Amino acid sequence: MKICVDLVRCQLHGQCAIAAPKLFSFGEDGKLQWVEQVDESARREAEEAADVCPEQAITIED
Amino acid sequence: MIGHVLVVGASLSGLRLAEQLRGLGHTGPITIAGAETRMPYNRPPLSKDVLTGDDDETALVQSLSFRLRPSLDDVTWKLGATAVACDLTLREVSFADGSTLSYDALAITTGLSPRRVPLPGGEKDRYVLRTLDGALALRARLVAGARLAVIGAGFIGCEVAASARKRGLAVTMIETFEAPMQRAIGLTAGQAMQALHRSEGIDFRLRAKIAGFIDRGDGHLDGIRLESGEVIACDLAVEAVGSTANTQWLAGNGLDLSDGVLCDNAMRVEGRADVVAAGDIARFPNLFADEVPRRIEHWTIPGFTAKRAAESLIKEMVQGSFAPVPAFWSDQHGLRLQSYGSPSLGDASELLEGSLCPGDMRRQGAALGYRRAGRMIGVVLIGLPAGRLAHYRNLVEVGRET
Structure with a gap:
């Protein structure tokens, strides 16, 4: 499954990096980095990151 | 099996609670009832992007509505239905339209209503912010050159003030404390934020109490009189003086409703196995801090408490102690x-x-x-x-x- 981030909506709150640090992080340049392709075992973590995003910018595509 | 779960409050917490029930394997019927006619939507932008932007209602509904997971396709939505009473013994909730719903398990997620300043006058020009409709009504009045008084310099008051200033209004904030947002972030940080607001042209009246609203005689506002005797001339006012929990419909069941709904650390309402609460309305001991039950009006809390509450309904025993770390944000200037x-x-x-x-x-x-x-x-x-x-x-x- 694929994690998508709408970077137009994203306001860099960083809640995803708290909820799912293995999937989301910030680079030296301050930009959001994330793992795009993940397997089913990461679904719960990915969904949590999507849920806590204040801008609801994260979607998970199967 | 817990049978029919009735979620009262079509809010972020109500939505998350239903999702978690499905995620935990509950296949029985779920009904989500809400006082507003809209599906659950995201409220933080109401005081910021919604006020400063020009998107129409249709576009805003689209951008603010929470996405619905396919697992909720078979949920029954009862919108525009305000719960007015509840019998926890009969397991039945009554609504303002006279209808009733019975349940096997009840989830309380009715959230908050803005507190009003209990003084008469100028009602046609006094606004509160909690709903999209409220934000749209206020936005229609945010015209450059108009004079706005914001009563209460908490987060919502400060965000509304900054948004209105961006639209070119003259803004005065009236606050009883010594600094804006003092209760949440302390005096030092509050004063730093005040300096930021002042540099953007916002006036403050601190340690100030309102003596009355001055009415022009036709329900419109002429100004606000402070206890000091000073009059703040204004065309409109926003009351941002905190919120009260929507617990009226739960009265008569012997619950402690002194500030929200008292829950245990499993989000069970006073130990009941079939009643839980989540979100702004829930007063629970968060072991992150201590064992004192408190309501927490932070955006991340509905998600955390909904998850815990769903587990408590599904499982006889929930594991471990619940200690979610609160988080919130604000955008100002x-x-x-x-x-x-x-x-x-x-x-x-x-x-x-x-x-x-x-x-x-x-x-x-x-x-x-x-x-x-x-x-x-x-x-x-x-x-x-x-x-x-x-x-x-x-x-x-x-x-x-x-």
Whole structure:
């Protein structure tokens, strides 16, 4: 499954990096980095990151 | 099997609770009832992007509505239905339209209503912010040159003030405390934020109490008289003086409704196996801080408490103690404020990074740590990039264990 981030909506709150640090992080340049392709075992973590995003910018595509 | 779950409150917490029930394997019927006619939507933008932008209602509904997971396709929505009464013994909820619904398990997620200033006058020009409809009504009045009085300099008041200033209004904030947002972030940070607001042209009347609204005689507002005798001339006012929990419909069941709904650490309402609460309305002991039950009006709390509450309904015993770390943010005059932990519970604060001087704070940002009896219980970051949050978040986590 694929994690998508709408970077137009994203306001860099960083809640995803708290909820799912293995999937989301910030680079030296301050930009959001994330793992795009993940397997089913990461679904719960990915969904949590999507849920806590204040801008609801994260979607998970199967 | 828990049978029919009735979620009262079509809010973020109501939505998350239903999702979690399905996620935990509940296949029985779920009904979500809500007082508003809209599907659950995201409220934080109401005081910010909605007020400063020009998107019409249709576009806003589309951008604010929460996405619905396919697992909720078979949920029954009962919208525009205000719960007016409830019988926890009969397991039945009554609605304003006269209808009733029975349940096997009840989830309480009816949230808050804005508190009003209990003084008459100028009602046609007095606004509160909680719903999209309320935000749209207020936005229609945010015309450049108009004079706005914001009563209450908490987060919503400060965000509304900044948004209105951006639209070119003359803004005066009236607050009983010594500094804006003082209860949430303390005097030092509050004063730094005040300086930021002042540099953007917002006036303050602090330690000020309202004596009355001056009515023009036709229901419109002429000004606000303070107890000092000063009159703040204004065309409209926003009342941002906190919220009260929507618990009226639960009266008569012997519950402690003194401030929200009293829950245990499993989000069960006073130990009942078939009644839970989540979100702003739930007063629960958060073991992150201590065992004192409190309501927490922070955006991340509905998600956390909904998950816990769903587990409590599905499982006879929930594992471990529940200690979610609160987090919130605010955007004011282009500066992001982020909070992690519970700064409001601190008894001392210290500057950890940057500067609180106006100008310097805008350029460098600032981080403050809040200690309670020596333990770092919260951090507030002003104008720092999100990547820095992880660093400061760890300081709070460490604090929990010491």
